[in-house]
Amino acid sequence: MTIIVKAPAKINLVLDATAKRPDGYHDVHMVMTTVDLADRLELTELASGEIRMNAQHAYVPNDERNLAYKAAAVLKERFDIKSGVEIYLEKHIPVAAGLAGGSSDAAATLRGLNELWKLDLTLEQLAEIGAEVGSDVPFCVMGGTAIATGRGEKLEKLVSPPPCWVVLAKPTIGVSTADVYGALDLKTAERPDVEAMIEAVKNQDFTAICDALGNVLESVTLPMHPEVEQIKAFMTSCGAEGVLMSGSGPTVFALTEHENRAQRLYNGLRGFCNEVYVVRLLGENH
């Protein structure tokens, strides 16, 4: 039996880190939402009990380092599953981009295996298992829009923002999430107003959402990679209503309500960025 699952990317509308914890993680306070740029996974049951990974992408590992593989291994171990799975992964989300591509693949694997291995677990149970694989995996299991706290695994559902166009541009650099958090100085970094974003989303106020966009990790990634700031400035000059770096970067997203403006942004960005996408925010569910 084969099951096909989609793994959508996320963006962080607001991201604050409130404290560095003794376990090496940061307590965060953020609003995340999914967009309709997705990887596609095919999960085929294997009687042999093996987990096999087939990602066919130069920068994505085909062994236990792959987050989809890890998710399958954690689930198999936890429920003592005798069957195995072959995971065929078609990558569309840019890698090491701040878009949670790997975390979303892990989450999609958990959702798909729940069906394939007939485990009958709730999304909440899958999210809790996902936290063992990565901080962003629980959000990716739930999808939609949420306020995330803890190290990212504590979730509170939020209404989705009003529909708009999202233009994503990734410069040709990858950044390590651990390095970015590692270099964060909470004493000097400019902090975003998370409550203002939550209010803006609840009020479905697009202008207020654009005004409240903020990411404390820009204080690390922007000085390290000037091209990220250049993309932000270019997007703003093209009339984007809101512009922000997603997660630890380096992907920058622009929000606009106007299709012609999204197209103009796309055409302009293609000049100096290989990876540019025009997508929509996803609704409540994937």
Ligand SMILES: C[C@@](CO)(OP(=O)(O)O)[C@H](O)COP(=O)(O)OP(=O)(O)OC[C@H]1O[C@@H](n2ccc(N)nc2=O)[C@H](O)[C@@H]1O
């Ligand atoms: C920054 C964010 C924002 O959504 O996304 P990305 O840029 O990765 O997409 C996340 O917090 C990334 O979550 P995720 O990518 O799952 O991180 P993990 O694998 O759990 O952790 C990788 C490393 O990042 C650091 N880390 C991660 C999460 C967190 N709340 N505090 C941290 O300090 C730790 O050093 C950890 O060892």
Ligand SMILES: Nc1ncnc2c1ncn2[C@@H]1O[C@H](COP(=O)(O)OP(=O)(O)O)[C@@H](O)[C@H]1O
């Ligand atoms: N399924 C996967 N897709 C992408 N990268 C993966 C995957 N599994 C493991 N990785 C590794 O994780 C690193 C970060 O990947 P990714 O999830 O795309 O970044 P981010 O968390 O910044 O969005 C990559 O450099 C890659 O080596």
